[in-house]
Each structure stands twice: as C-alpha cells, then as structure tokens.
Amino acid sequence: GAVVSQHPSRVICKSGTSVKIECRSLDFQATTMFWYRQFPKQSLMLMATSNEGSKATYEQGVEKDKFLINHASLTLSTLTVTSAHPEDSSFYICSASAVFGNQPQHFGDGTRLSIL
Amino acid sequence: SQQGEEDPQALSIQEGENATMNCSYKTSINNLQWYRQNSGRGLVHLILIRSNEREKHSGRLRVTLDTSKKSSSLLITASRAADTASYFCATDASGNTPLVFGKGTRLSVIA
Numbered sequence: 001g002a003v004v005s006q007h008p009s010r011v012i013c014k015s016g017t018s019v020k021i022e023c024r025s026l027d028f029q030a031t032t033m034f035w036y037r038q039f040p041k042q043s044l045m046l047m048a049t050s051n052e053g054s055k056a057t058y059e060q061g062v063e064k065d066k067f068l069i070n071h072a073s074l075t076l077s078t079l080t081v082t083s084a085h086p087e088d089s090s091f092y093i094c095s096a097s098a099v100f101g102n103q104p105q106h107f108g109d110g111t112r113l114s115i116l
Numbered sequence: 117s118q119q120g121e122e123d124p125q126a127l128s129i130q131e132g133e134n135a136t137m138n139c140s141y142k143t144s145i146n147n148l149q150w151y152r153q154n155s156g157r158g159l160v161h162l163i164l165i166r167s168n169e170r171e172k173h174s175g176r177l178r179v180t181l182d183t184s185k186k187s188s189s190l191l192i193t194a195s196r197a198a199d200t201a202s203y204f205c206a207t208d209a210s211g212n213t214p215l216v217f218g219k220g221t222r223l224s225v226i227a
Contacts, residue, residue, distance in 0.1 A: 006158070034214045043204060043217045044159075093158055095215070104149055105215055109158035 003027055004096050006108025014116055015086060021079045021111045023094030029074035030096035034105070035067075038091040047092075050077040084115045122205060122218040130226055135192040137221040139205030140185075146208050148181055149215065150190050153202045162190070162203075197227040 003026040011019050023033055031052050036044040048069050049057040056069035066088075068080040077096075081088055091112050095105040122139045129135055141148070147166050151159040163179045165172045165188065172179045178191040192199055202222050206215035 036217075041222075043219045044215075046214045046216070049214055091156070095159075104161045104164045106161060107151070107159040110156075112156065 004094065004106045004108045006094055006111055008111060009109060010112045010114075012114045012116065013084065016083055017115075019081045019084055019113060021081075021092055021094075021113075023077045023079070023096070023108050025075045025096045025098070025106075028096075028098035030077075030098060031074060033071060033077040033094055033096045035069065035077075035079050036093045036095070038093060038110075040091075044093060047079075052077075081113065084113070086115045089113055089115045122203070122221045124221060125219065126222045126224070128224040128226065129195055131195060131197055133195055135195050135199070135223055135225070137190045137203050137223070139188045139190070139218050141188075141205075141207050141216075141218075142186065144209065145183075146213075148179075148188050149206045149208075150177075150179060150188075151204045151206060153204065153220075155201075159204070192223075195223075195225045197225050199223060199225045 005024045005026050007022045033050040035047045037047050038044045046059050047062045050069045050071040052071045052074050058064045066082055071077040091110050093107055093110040095107045097105045145167055147164050149164045150162040152162055153159050163172055163174050165179050165181045167183055176193045181188045188205055202220045204220045205218045208215050
C-alpha cells in the first residue's frame with residue numbers, strides 16, 4: 001500500500017534553532033500534502049496544505065513565516081520551523097493522497113519536536 | 117476548527133468484548149475515514165466510507181454511516197489487547213481537501 005515517510009522521527013534542540021522536517025511519498029506521487037500538529041492527548045489540527053509547485057495554504061492562526069513549507073517535487077514536502085521556541089514543541093504529522101478525491105490519506109509516522 | 121466529535125472520549129473493555137465508538141460531524145461530507153493512532157506514532161488508515169455508502173466491513177471492523185444524522189460508528193469485534201490505541205474519525209468536504217479530525221476515542225483493551 002501507499003507509504004509516507006517522515007523524517008526525522010524525533011528532534012531535541014535549543015531555543016532559536018530552525019528545524020526541517022521532511023515528508024516523502026515513497027511509492028506514489030502526491031500533488032498535495034498536508035501538515036498537522038498534535039498536542040498531547042488531543043486531536044490533529046491542520047496547519048497548512050502544501051501544493052507542489054505553488055505556495056502553501058495556511059490555516060488561520062498559523063504563521064507562514066514561522067512554519068515554512070516547500071513542496072518542490074511530487075514526492076517531497078518540507079516543513080521548517082524557524083527560530084523554534086519551547087511553545088513550538090509538539091508532534092508534527094504529514095499526510096499525502098495519491099489520487100485526487102475519494103482516496104484515503106496516508107500519514108507519516110510523525111516528528112516529535114522538543115525545544116529546550 | 118474541529119468538525120467531528122467522537123464519543124466516548126475514553127473506553128475501557130475486557131479482551132474479547134466488542135468496542136463501539138461514535139462520531140458526529142456538522143457539515144456535508146464527501147468521505148468519512150477512521151484512523152488508529154498508537155501512542156506517539158502516526159496514523160494508520162482503517163476504513164474509508166463514502167457519503168453514498170451506509171456500511172462497510174474490514175476484518176473485525178464494521179463502520180456505519182448515517183448522513184441524515186451526520187454520524188458514523190466504528191465497531192471492533194472480539195477486541196484484543198493490541199487494539200489499545202486512539203481512534204479518530206475524519207471527514208473531507210470534497211476532492212483532495214484536508215481532513216478534519218474529531219477529538220478521538222482512547223480505547224483500552226484489558227487482557
């Protein structure tokens with residue numbers, strides 16, 4: 001079945017560091033990928049929609065200059081948390097869908113980001 | 117904003133029992149999907165049910181959809197300890213749109 005790989009799985013770094021998270025669709029092309037954020041014991045909240053070859057669409061309240069998204073190819077989207085602070089600590093998950101419409105989205109295993 | 121609401125928020129059962137989780141949503145949907153998440157891991161897709169479908173089965177899983185009530189249920193039969201996880205429903209409005217997740221049900225199956 002469709003596989004989405006997310007890397008790294010865990011990041012621990014100092015405040016002020018920028019962190020890049022990669023999301024790859026391994027055996028299919030994804031024109032659209034999605035980035036979610038999840039706090040402990042809570043549900044997933046959509047942050048942004050990543051479109052190949054165009055600018056990402058951000059949800060209300062998500063700072064685009066803070067969370068930079070690049071979708072340079074049909075199999076790779078990256079999320080960069082710039083100048084991360086402790087309040088950015090969270091679980092970040094990406095998803096991708098292989099075919100437009102009526103297909104399940106497949107999720108990466110997530111990245112646990114801890115900012116000290 | 118959150119669209120789906122699952123209930124119960126937490127469910128604890130004995131191994132071998134059936135587990136039923138419910139999900140309600142607010143607006144029209146294209147598909148409704150159920151996902152499972154083990155602690156600290158990503159989401160595993162379980163079942164997708166289309167808006168024109170009423171019931172779907174996959175192994176020990178049974179999903180129903182009632183669009184008139186804007187609700188869905190996930191039934192896990194003959195539960196196992198390995199079924200312990202959080203279960204989320206998610207809806208999409210149309211096409212390749214982002215999923216809107218419910219708050220999830222934390223299922224604990226006690227051996």
